[in-house]
Amino acid sequence: MTLLAILVRLKLKQQPGRLQVLLETIVGAFDSLCKSTLGERGRTYLPFIGSLFIFVWLSNIIGIIPGLEEPTRDANTPIGLMAVSLLTAHISSIRLRGFKEYIKEYFEPGLRIRGVWLPNVFLAPLNVIGECGKAISMSFRLFGNIFGGGVIIVVVSSLVSFVGLPPFLHLFLGLFVGTVQAMVFSILALTYTAVATS
Amino acid sequence: MADISISGGDIVRAVAYLGSAISVGVAAVGAALGEGFIACKAIEGMVRRPELQGLLTRTMLLGMAVTETTSIYGLVVALLLIFVAGK
Amino acid sequence: MAGQEITTLVNAMTFMGAGIAMGFGAVGAGAGEGLTAALAVKGMARQPRVQGELLRTMLLGQALTESPSIFALMVALMMIFSGEKAATLSQAAAMIAAGVSVGFSAICSGVGTGLVSATACRSIARQPEVGGRISGIMLLGQAVDTSPSVFGFIIALLLIIQPQEIDSLPRAAALLGAGVAMSIGTLGSGLAIGWIASRACTFVGYRPAVAGLVTRTMLLGGAIAETLGIFSFVVALLLLSTT
Numbered sequence A: 001m002t003l004l005a006i007l008v009r010l011k012l013k014q015q016p017g018r019l020q021v022l023l024e025t026i027v028g029a030f031d032s033l034c035k036s037t038l039g040e041r042g043r044t045y046l047p048f049i050g051s052l053f054i055f056v057w058l059s060n061i062i063g064i065i066p067g068l069e070e071p072t073r074d075a076n077t078p079i080g081l082m083a084v085s086l087l088t089a090h091i092s093s094i095r096l097r098g099f100k101e102y103i104k105e106y107f108e109p110g111l112r113i114r115g116v117w118l119p120n121v122f123l124a125p126l127n128v129i130g131e132c133g134k135a136i137s138m139s140f141r142l143f144g145n146i147f148g149g150g151v152i153i154v155v156v157s158s159l160v161s162f163v164g165l166p167p168f169l170h171l172f173l174g175l176f177v178g179t180v181q182a183m184v185f186s187i188l189a190l191t192y193t194a195v196a197t198s
Numbered sequence B: 001m002a003d004i005s006i007s008g009g010d011i012v013r014a015v016a017y018l019g020s021a022i023s024v025g026v027a028a029v030g031a032a033l034g035e036g037f038i039a040c041k042a043i044e045g046m047v048r049r050p051e052l053q054g055l056l057t058r059t060m061l062l063g064m065a066v067t068e069t070t071s072i073y074g075l076v077v078a079l080l081l082i083f084v085a086g087k
Numbered sequence C: 001m002a003g004q005e006i007t008t009l010v011n012a013m014t015f016m017g018a019g020i021a022m023g024f025g026a027v028g029a030g031a032g033e034g035l036t037a038a039l040a041v042k043g044m045a046r047q048p049r050v051q052g053e054l055l056r057t058m059l060l061g062q063a064l065t066e067s068p069s070i071f072a073l074m075v076a077l078m079m080i081f082s083g084e085k086a087a088t089l090s091q092a093a094a095m096i097a098a099g100v101s102v103g104f105s106a107i108c109s110g111v112g113t114g115l116v117s118a119t120a121c122r123s124i125a126r127q128p129e130v131g132g133r134i135s136g137i138m139l140l141g142q143a144v145d146t147s148p149s150v151f152g153f154i155i156a157l158l159l160i161i162q163p164q165e166i167d168s169l170p171r172a173a174a175l176l177g178a179g180v181a182m183s184i185g186t187l188g189s190g191l192a193i194g195w196i197a198s199r200a201c202t203f204v205g206y207r208p209a210v211a212g213l214v215t216r217t218m219l220l221g222g223a224i225a226e227t228l229g230i231f232s233f234v235v236a237l238l239l240l241s242t243t
Helices: A002-010 A018-038 A040-064 A076-097 A099-106 A123-159 A165-197 B008-048 B050-085 C003-046 C048-080 C089-126 C128-145 C147-161 C169-206 C208-240
Strands: A111-113 A116-118
Touching: A018 A040, A040 A076, A040 A165, A076 A099, A076 A123, A076 A165, A123 A165, A123 B050, A123 C048, A123 C128, A123 C147, A123 C208, A165 C048, A165 C128, B008 B050, B008 C003, B050 C003, B050 C048, C003 C048, C003 C089, C048 C089, C048 C128, C048 C147, C089 C128, C089 C147, C089 C169, C128 C147, C128 C169, C128 C208, C147 C169, C147 C208, C169 C208
Parallel strands: none
Antiparallel strands: A111 A116
């Protein structure tokens, strides 16, 4: 990825080449996404979300090149990515809103009795479980899509003697699903951060 | 009844076949309903604005393709059950 | 029962469980994704100038709706390719329970999340200026709606991974009960959270000024609707830890 960035930097011209336009489009799109979701403050997260997307995207797509396997196929990669994204969201929320507010969040919704806010003890463990649910769904969505796609390609290839089908399927699943899932992952990371810091 | 001896392996294969039927059959229900609905709305749209038929057809096909993927998973599991489990 | 018969039963239930998992797991997602694409197409007919945004929203919504069935796929694959299993009645019960757990919990999660993205597409077509806000709420709502199927997924994983050595009828019934609890308990939550989030998407289009309030209320209502699914989850966990 670094190589790619350096390559584009060196080739910056007034008349942008195709690669540069592509990257500029991606960066621009994520810039506006971050700004619309998080406000002006959102721009600080741009590098993180942008690189998250590009990393996940490239990891998912690499499978198209024969011989290379996607890193996201292994269960550990998506879990690691999820850990990083969620840690960012939680740490940002603590930094921007203070530790007390952060803990209070888990006791939402509280009861308001004559202006005094009572923490709702019942919902605290449920909220925590909900957060864990979000974490698990994020990582396994990515993992399942890529890994499942790989398995399906293997199964279909071994069952179908018609030559044209497996490469077509491989292309569809690899490029399309890989791109969409990368987008989903990074946008969700962004949205969770936004909710945590609002 | 005639003297039929059913071995354990037979039962496993029988159940595997049944499971395969459930997998692909039930999965198809959802996708079929979904795709039917897509086509309905596409037709409604084209009736309203016939000049958009190119766009609507493209989108309809794309939406149907994505909707189909889940029932393809059902198909794959069904095939696996027939060939792998049915040994 | 004789040892050979139990092994047969275990293997049979494994494959049946895989079939149930994938079959029912795919229904909800299919219907939900179809609903999304349908309303997206209709939206494009209504407002062709937002076709780009509608297409993106549709694909994004569909991808999120697909997650419950991906969980089901993984469970089904794990069950088909699992190796040596304990030859006990409990193991057989565990396998079928796993299939039921992940399969049925994916139905309503799928339909619910599909409902959210469908109404989001419709609102974007109606009020294209508020597209960004609507997408944001759609994503949040869909993320919350995936939770019921995550619970079903976790229970299924726990059922599959642990070799069930304890061979007793109560244990088998407990495992079966865990699967049933998880499956039926999430039916309601999946639909409810989807309904809440889809209303949120619709109405934030009408009055974008109150988007913050709508979001908070949606998350609040969604959390409470989710608690019922969490109760099932907790009961399932308790059943799993009995002896």
